[in-house]
């Protein structure tokens with residue numbers, strides 16, 4: 001138990017998120033408890049509107065501060081994040097907790113080259129010179145199997161496909177060796193071939209760097225392939241939390257059963273999708 005506690009990198013306890021509306025305070029998520037151990041992937045599933053993004057945004061403290069209240073504890077390697085100021089959170093985002101979003105195009109500024117943005121990200125979190133940062137960027141792009149990294153750095157975001165951009169994004173996230181990556185629907189906007197490449201890459205990052213990953217998806221195929229443990233959300237609460245095999249073999253909650261039933265091929269075969277990673 002102590003050993004497990006020690007290996008838990010990100011720990012969320014009694015998270016409640018409230019938003020101020022014209023009608024008063026409204027609860028978006030409540031009683032959220034989970035931990036992610038080093039090098040593990042925790043899948044977070046649930047229908048649209050169940051509170052997945054609200055949960056991840058709370059960890060990164062990306063909510064509109066004026067109208068949102070975050071209660072509970074969020075610790076990263078034992079350090080409490082809830083209550084930290086903006087400048088400290090800015091340092092943590094990217095360096096300690098990286099974020100990969102659904103639409104990679106939104107993660108890049110259209111008017112700057114990939115190289116400019118990649119190098120700037122590296123330099124803002126390290127003391128590397130521009131030349132060293134460029135070398136690191138090239139190494140990283142090679143490691144995510146993108147061809148001609150030197151040329152690619154000169155491209156603008158619109159010159160790359162969604163799948164390529166997402167791989168650049170993962171490379172950028174991984175090169176600072178964060179302890180946690182939050183990937184919010186990282187494959188949803190991609191074609192099947194790119195989905196496979198992106199999933200393979202996330203798995204590689206976890207195994208090579210020991211990064212812990214919070215993988216948010218509504219796609220149970222993606223979750224079954226990558227996650228070690230899964231939490232299921234409905235209406236802003238966690239309704240089930242289990243090891244991935246147990247969840248697929250013997251779902252306990254009615255909502256989880258319903259989610260699995262909406263994937264008949266998964267459920268009837270009683271075995272997860274195989275993406276042939």
Ligand SMILES: Nc1ncnc2c1ncn2[C@@H]1O[C@H](COP(=O)(O)OP(=O)(O)OP(=O)(O)O)[C@@H](O)[C@H]1O
Pocket residue numbers: 019028046047048049050051052053054055218
């Ligand atoms: N700032 C806000 N003000 C009011 N309601 C909000 C705010 N942000 C989120 N919500 C509501 O909170 C609920 C949870 O939203 P959230 O985006 O976390 O769902 P989700 O599970 O990530 O869904 P999706 O898969 O569609 O992204 C939704 O009903 C959403 O409308």
